[in-house]
Amino acid sequence: MKPIWKTEDRSIIHLNVADFAVAVERAVDSRLKDRPVIIAPEGAARAAVYDMSEEAYRNGICKGMALGRAVRLCRDARILPPHPDRYEHAMRSLLKQTLPYSPLIETGEADGHLFMDVSGSSRLFGPPADVAWRLRRQVKKDLGLDPIWSVAPNKLVAKVATRLVKPDGEYIVGAGEEESLLAPLPIRLVPGIERDDLLRLQEFNLTRVSQFTALSLEQLQIPFGARALFLYQTARGIDPSPVLPMGQKPPKVIADHEFGNDTNDRSFLESILYRLVEQVGDRLRRHRRAARRVAVILDYSDGMRCARQLAARPATANDLTLFQLARRTLLLAWTRRVRIRHVRLICDRLIFPPAQLKLFADEQRQTQKRDNLVVAIDSIRQRFGTQAVRIGRTLAA
Amino acid sequence: MNTQTTHNSCRLWVGTSGYSYTEWTDAGFYPPGTKSGAMLPLYARHFPITELNFTWYQMPKVHVLDRMHRQAPAGFRFAAKLTRTLTHEIDPDQWRGQATQYRDGIAPLLQARKLVAVLLQFPPSFVRAPQSRQYLAALLDELDGLPLAVEFRHASWATDRVFAELERRRATLVTVDEPELPGLFPGLDVVTNPELFYIRFHGRNAKGWRSGNMQKQFDYDYGDDELRQWADGRIAKMAPHASTGVIFFNNHVRAQAPRNAVRLIQLLIARGLMAD
Numbered sequence: 001m002k003p004i005w006k007t008e009d010r011s012i013i014h015l016n017v018a019d020f021a022v023a024v025e026r027a028v029d030s031r032l033k034d035r036p037v038i039i040a041p042e043g044a045a046r047a048a049v050y051d052m053s054e055e056a057y058r059n060g061i062c063k064g065m066a067l068g069r070a071v072r073l074c075r076d077a078r079i080l081p082p083h084p085d086r087y088e089h090a091m092r093s094l095l096k097q098t099l100p101y102s103p104l105i106e107t108g109e110a111d112g113h114l115f116m117d118v119s120g121s122s123r124l125f126g127p128p129a130d131v132a133w134r135l136r137r138q139v140k141k142d143l144g145l146d147p148i149w150s151v152a153p154n155k156l157v158a159k160v161a162t163r164l165v166k167p168d169g170e171y172i173v174g175a176g177e178e179e180s181l182l183a184p185l186p187i188r189l190v191p192g193i194e195r196d197d198l199l200r201l202q203e204f205n206l207t208r209v210s211q212f213t214a215l216s217l218e219q220l221q222i223p224f225g226a227r228a229l230f231l232y233q234t235a236r237g238i239d240p241s242p243v244l245p246m247g248q249k250p251p252k253v254i255a256d257h258e259f260g261n262d263t264n265d266r267s268f269l270e271s272i273l274y275r276l277v278e279q280v281g282d283r284l285r286r287h288r289r290a291a292r293r294v295a296v297i298l299d300y301s302d303g304m305r306c307a308r309q310l311a312a313r314p315a316t317a318n319d320l321t322l323f324q325l326a327r328r329t330l331l332l333a334w335t336r337r338v339r340i341r342h343v344r345l346i347c348d349r350l351i352f353p354p355a356q357l358k359l360f361a362d363e364q365r366q367t368q369k370r371d372n373l374v375v376a377i378d379s380i381r382q383r384f385g386t387q388a389v390r391i392g393r394t395l396a397a
Numbered sequence: 398m399n400t401q402t403t404h405n406s407c408r409l410w411v412g413t414s415g416y417s418y419t420e421w422t423d424a425g426f427y428p429p430g431t432k433s434g435a436m437l438p439l440y441a442r443h444f445p446i447t448e449l450n451f452t453w454y455q456m457p458k459v460h461v462l463d464r465m466h467r468q469a470p471a472g473f474r475f476a477a478k479l480t481r482t483l484t485h486e487i488d489p490d491q492w493r494g495q496a497t498q499y500r501d502g503i504a505p506l507l508q509a510r511k512l513v514a515v516l517l518q519f520p521p522s523f524v525r526a527p528q529s530r531q532y533l534a535a536l537l538d539e540l541d542g543l544p545l546a547v548e549f550r551h552a553s554w555a556t557d558r559v560f561a562e563l564e565r566r567r568a569t570l571v572t573v574d575e576p577e578l579p580g581l582f583p584g585l586d587v588v589t590n591p592e593l594f595y596i597r598f599h600g601r602n603a604k605g606w607r608s609g610n611m612q613k614q615f616d617y618d619y620g621d622d623e624l625r626q627w628a629d630g631r632i633a634k635m636a637p638h639a640s641t642g643v644i645f646f647n648n649h650v651r652a653q654a655p656r657n658a659v660r661l662i663q664l665l666i667a668r669g670l671m672a673d
Contacts, residue, residue, distance in 0.1 A: 009419065009432045123420045123651075126611035129454045133481075134609075170455045174417070176434030180460065 009175055011128040012243060013116045014158035015094070015135065015147040018167040020112030021051035024090040025080055027144035036077040040067045041303045041341075048302040050082050054167045064304065082303070084110065093143050101131055104243040106155075112147070115155050117243035129172050136170075153178060156239035159191050178237025183210040192234045200224070209235050252348035253291070255279040262301040262339035269340065270327060274319075274393050276345040277326050281319040284347060285378065290315035290354065291347035294322065296329040299342035308332035309346075314354045319377075320370045322347070407636040409671050410474060410513065411662050412446040413654040414597065414647035424652035437468050443655060446474040448516065448597075448645045453478040456495070457502030466511050475506050476514040476546070476595075476643060483536065485520050496539040507543070513643055514569065514595060515540065518548040521580065525553035537566055546571050546595040549582045563589040572596045572631065576603035586631040588638040596632070598657065600648035616650040619657045621664075628664040636670060 017023050021039045026032045036056035040047045047067040059074035071077065087110040094114060098105055104117035118128045125131050132149040140146050150161035152173035160182060161171035173181055182190060187209055188198055200223060206212050212235045220228035233239070255276040263269060273296075284291060295309035310329045316322055326345055334340070358364040380389045417433050427439055440447065449457075457477065466475065482488065482495045506512035517536070523529055537545060547563065548571035549555075563570050569590040574597070575581060588594045600617025608614060636642055644661065646654035665671040 011419075119419070122418065123423070124612060127415070127418065129451060130611055133454050172451055172455050174434055174461070175432050177461070177464070180464075 010117060010119045010153055011122070012152055012155055012158045013118055013128060013132045013135070014150045014152070014155070014162050015098070015112075015114045015116075015132075015139075016149075016159075016162040016166070017094070017112030017145050017147045019051055019053055019057075020090075020110070021082065021087055022053040023112065023145050024086050025083070026053075027090070028086065032078060032080075036061075036074050038067070038070055038074070038077045038079045039082050040070070040079055041301065042079075042081045048304050050303045052077075066302075087111075090143065090145065094139060094145065094147075097139050097142065098135060101125055101135070104245050106244045112145075113159075115158065115243045132170070154237070154239040155241060155243065156191060156234065157181060157237045160185070160189060160237075163189060179213070182235065182237050183208075183213065185209050187212055187235070190234060192239075193231065197224075197227070197231060250348060251350055252346050253280045253283050253289075253350070254344060254346050256342065256344045258342045259340065262341045264337065264339045269330070269334075269343070271393050271395075272343060273326055273330055273345065274323055274391060276343070277319050277323045278391075278394070280345055280347050281317055281322050281374070282378070284317035284350070285374075287350075288352065289350040290317040290352070291322070292349035292351060293347070294325045294329050295346040295348070296326060296333050297344040297346070298330075298333045298340050299344075300336060300338040301341045302338055304336070304338070306333045306335065314356065315349075315351050317353060318367075318370050318374050320374070407639055407642055407670075409632075409636070409642045409644065409665060410446040411644045411658050411665070412444040412448065412646075413440075413649065413658055414448040414645045415450045415649060416440040416447050417451075418649055418652070420650070421652040421655070426652040426655050437465065438470075441469050441473050444658065445472060446476065446513065446643060446645075448647075449475055449477040452499075452503075453481050453484075453518070456480050456482075456498050459502060459505055462503065463505040466506055466509050469511075473511065474513045474643075475511050476516055476645070477503055477506065477512065478516045478518060479540075484517060484523070487532065492536070493539060496536065500540070500543070503543070512544065513641070514544045514546040514593060516546050516548060516571065516595070518571075519550060521550040523549070524551050525556075525559070534562075537568060544593060545569065546593065548573065548595075548597065552580055552582055555583055555585065560587050560589055567592065569593045569595045572635070573599060574601070574627070575599040576601045576606050578603055578606060584631075586634050588635050590639065592640050594635045594639045594642045596627075596635075596642070596644045598644070598646045598648060598654075600653075602648075612650055615648045616653075617648045618653045619646075619648070619660075621660065624657065624661050624664055628661065628668050628670065632665065633668065633670060 022037045025037065025039070036059060037053040038049055038056050038061065039051040040049050049061060049063055049065045049067060049070050051063065052061050056074050056077050061070045061073055071079070091107060091110040091112070095105065095107055098114060098116055102116045102118050102121055106115045107113065118125070118131055122128065128151045132151055136147055136149050146168060148162045148165055148169055150158045150171040150173065152158035152161055153175045157173050157178045161173050165171050186207055187193055187201060190209060201212065217228060217232045220232055224231055257272050257276060292312050292315040293309055294312055295307060297305065297307040299305050308329050310325055312325055358367055377389055417436050419433065421427050422429060422431050427436060431439065480495065480499055483492055483499065503512065503515065546569035560570060567590050570587055572585060572594065573582060574584055598619065600615050602614065602617045605613030605616055632642070646658045648654050648657065662671065666673050
């Protein structure tokens, strides 16, 4: 059996500003050009490298490396603290430049990556390669950033193409060239193939894409099961995933806390987490929504980040239930002894609150009690302010 | 349609600048649903030559060109634009390396004897001044041995000394048809290379020319009388002075280029400059 994929001819532009954080800093301070630059938090005892310039990379420095070691490897490097606000601002400006060309633009976090689907706009703006080149020229002129660009039939191949020409350049991949582009590459360069897949592939001594594509789908199904089809397609440069239109990102509710002094005190951290849960829960209830997933993102004081998530079954907007789940998620993310600088709580996969009652009376009573409690707290706070009634756990914080 | 013929031993090849335009499918040149990867063989049913413009955007890559020329019929020919880092965005420290890269990238076409010309198209900002003259001379030296054709967009290059130097180097001066705007290189019928003359039809959209949008700049449909003037006039005059002539239409918008190219071929056949 040979699978059949229905794909239409698409033209996807990928813009990728290499070493985005450094590129943004250089646009602000031109003295940083042509010299090694390391971005790492200041003042942290065991700071890690957040980003670095090409020159620093050539000296053997990589992301996540201990700053002390990085400095020893590259003594003339200029070290700057991360400025997330600057990166977000630059990302917004980059997006603004691309908006006139397509309604289908997908950005990552503030990381200098952006996909545009220009399949339908060539009659207006000309061939995709020309649009990409113009954009690069404009971005260079207006923002002082110099993005790598690629044009390819899908996001997967476009992303690989910019990786291949890093730190600067361009790559046009025509329809039908996807497989031959990927074939000679190491499998780890192909986006979407995860660490677990790579470990499994290593067991079979498969390291190159061409070795992997020599296997049939049936053969792959034995070790990889349901994931085989995805891997089979990915290694051949088949990626039907659409470029998500602007403003169609799934809604989520987010609350943050930045610690004045980095901490690893568990009860303190949990009390802060409860406050975040209260904020998120309040917003969910106001919008009459319930979350089906809770995620916690921890930023350690050395710049490392860890994110974990858990599903909420059933969906909930109740602070007490959310907190139980958030605490479990926190413990999953909190795996290091390094102190924590920042915690972010995200609730997403929002739905209308489920109307299904619990099957057993005991459980139902328990849920009802919790709901009543939260409703009571909400109504007191609505009338007398948020400080009128507080949970004991948050008083310690 | 056999479009390669001889007249006064001059063989004429007519095609378009680029062939991979999705809007040509909408305009009916390619059958509905044609994927960009399948366009070249279909294009080759109509024309014996094309001018590759993607090599302007990115340095040609051996495997891409190798695959491309194998996709086309045996007698098919290519002209390829020189990469922008050698004509529009020149880095004084890097360009020699870029020229070497270009020679390497284009090698498959050269080896297959399918490369008719390398087109050096300079921007309007490339004005005749000592610095640009020196650069051009150095670039022509660096690319020596390739069949070179030089297109200027600025009128300052339209002097006999430039033509004489191109003639000495056996490099082709590209003849252009474009809007009559002040400062633009004029339409001439000078042949500087006995082996090749090279004509590019950009369209005469004076309003869109400096709009910065290709869809406006190259939106023009040549009328019958305009094409006939070329067939009877300049082309007929240039043909006896070169063994090969290549003619490309760059007014790609709404597939006007292939329509005009087919019409010109008909006129050249009628004029006896090409055989049916």
